[in-house]
Amino acid sequence: MSERTPTPLAITAVDAIERVSGTYPGHRRVHARGLCFDATFTPSGEAASLTTAAHLQSARTPVVVRFSNSNTNPTVPDGIRAGRGLAVRFLLPDDTSTDLVSVNIPVFFAATPEQFLELLDALEKDPGTGAPDPKKVQAYTAAHPSAAAGLQEAARMPIPVSYGTARYWAIHAFVWVDPHGRRRPVRYRWEPDTGLQELSEEEAAGKNPEYLAEELLRRLVDGPVGFTLRVQLGQDGDPTDDPTKPWPADRPEIVAGRLQITAPVADQDHWAAQVYDPTRITPGIELSDDPVLSFRSHAYSVSYERRADGK
């Protein structure tokens, strides 16, 4: 379920996604194909002095994760350069939950929801060629130079050996609140235990269309698949309102804990129906002033309402 109301801008954005990428009834408007797994999160204790969030103290937390492909079309084969998502829902002791939603690029390609709409306009297919007009995308990056890095990252996304061998970033800044009420901006990243492992385009061409889910199910027979949650600690002046801008690489990082994915969830339908919403936070964590972060929740509600209605 999603808690936000669909705003006019969110409806416009989801309409534009459908115009550019098509509509697949009953599916998420992006990240359509995915699979959910049971997991646990074990905090390291390093975050406990920096945030009061329950899952970042000392107790192990049950978790559900959803791995996904970013395409709107749920039947697009896995073996291409494309976005992969890792959505994590922490099931907290007080029966609430908090989500952490991440993808395989470190920065986004739009600083605001309005820019995202401009980008979608630029990506609309030219009726003459059946493809987007490269000049329109160039005009977009000329108007918004900080968006270029995210577009470059998106163009060279690796084709992973496994959902478990990719790196995932939550992109936006969040704010941690410590036991004394002090606030500090942070950014999250999941590092796979295996290190990054990717396929060449030739290797990927020989794979089954849904090899990523099949591979992960096979891999889990031999034991859990692990990730480390690394958290970059921001300093005064680091941008918190712009998901196109990374922080300096020398900012300190801590290990907040470890994710261990164990098995597919028994009730796929229930967990697939959920909205994994980056604004579903918990005491000890606040949203930053990033306008894309708060906007996502409204857009996800629009997508949820449509897919829940079988549209």
Ligand code: HEM
């Ligand atoms: C203007 C910005 C964005 C828009 C309009 C947008 C739109 C959407 C929509 C409509 C969905 C489907 C929601 C549902 O039906 O449950 C979705 C899912 C998703 N988005 Fe975004 N998104 C945006 C930015 C981002 C960013 C910055 C990230 C990076 C962390 C991201 C990662 C994901 C992931 C991983 C999913 C799948 C979550 C799941 O497994 O349920 N999105 N997005």
